[in-house]
Amino acid sequence: MEFYADWHTHSKYSDGRGTIAENIAAAIDKGLDELAITDHGPSNIGVGVEAPGTYLKIKEEISALNENFPEIKVKVGAEADIVALDGSIDIPYEITKSLDVLIVGMHPYIVPNEVDGVWSIVGINQLAKLSSDARKKAMVNNTKALKEVVSRYDVDFISHPDLQMPVDIKELAAFCAEHDTALEINTGHHYDKEEMVRIALKEGANFVVSSDAHFPSSIGELASGGELLEKFNVPVERVLNARHNCH
Numbered sequence: 640m641e642f643y644a645d646w647h648t649h650s651k652y653s654d655g656r657g658t659i660a661e662n663i664a665a666a667i668d669k670g671l672d673e674l675a676i677t678d679h680g681p682s683n684i685g686v687g688v689e690a691p692g693t694y695l696k697i698k699e700e701i702s703a704l705n706e707n708f709p710e711i712k713v714k715v716g717a718e719a720d721i722v723a724l725d726g727s728i729d730i731p732y733e734i735t736k737s738l739d740v741l742i743v744g745m746h747p748y749i750v751p752n753e754v755d756g757v758w759s760i761v762g763i764n765q766l767a768k769l770s771s772d773a774r775k776k777a778m779v780n781n782t783k784a785l786k787e788v789v790s791r792y793d794v795d796f797i798s799h800p801d802l803q804m805p806v807d808i809k810e811l812a813a814f815c816a817e818h819d820t821a822l823e824i825n826t827g828h829h830y831d832k833e834e835m836v837r838i839a840l841k842e843g844a845n846f847v848v849s850s851d852a853h854f855p856s857s858i859g860e861l862a863s864g865g866e867l868l869e870k871f872n873v874p875v876e877r878v879l880n881a882r883h884n885c886h
């Protein structure tokens with residue numbers, strides 16, 4: 640399986656090392672037709688963009704760069720954080736509408752937007768490492784929050800589902816399949832993705848393979864994701880950034 644796009648990469652605007660121009664040059668080098676710059680939302684402690692308005696600045700920078708690099712289409716996006724059990728994210732709705740790609744992910748170290756999220760999202764996921772009861776509760780909460788966000792926002796895909804923060808993949812995949820939101824195969828993090836692919840395939844969800852690159856050299860490093868999908872005979876039509884007849 641080959642890929643024409645990498646829609647999950649970070650730049651210096653969050654915790655990536657490359658400038659946007661360096662990321663673009665690396666993507667061209669890898670032969671990609673599309674790249675998205677998707678920096679972390681502002682509530683991601685120590686790594687997020689300075690403020691939601693930063694995405695508008697990134698958008699301006701990308702539209703200027705798109706003229707310099709006609710061989711690739713560069714999209715502006717975000718990897719938003721869930722900050723409450725009701726599926727609120729750390730980017731205002733109006734700003735999400737001006738993005739080309741909206742990724743939502745769960746990250747352990749975020750500033751919740753309400754007192755509620757301190758326990759129901761951050762606390763329970765820390766406790767989940769120590770107790771199986773807490774793990775079950777964290778899974779219920781995480782799955783609920785992800786379903787809420789998918790129904791409230793136009794989410795293109797969920798980043799690294801089940802990484803560090805447990806999720807009921809069957810329930811989430813079935814819901815995502817209904818709402819046209821894909822699940823990510825993240826090649827930048829090492830964790831067990833086989834179960835996710837097996838279950839999500841059955842539930843009808845689509846997939847996106849992305850590098851989650853924090854260095855320009857990791858952009859487009861998607862081969863391990865392709866191998867995983869091939870192992871489970873996932874049809875190419877179910878993989879949104881795979882090359883097939885139309886690309």
Ligand SMILES: [Zn+2]
Pocket residue numbers: 718744746798799
């Ligand atoms: Zn992430």
Ligand SMILES: [Zn+2]
Pocket residue numbers: 647649718798851
């Ligand atoms: Zn990321």
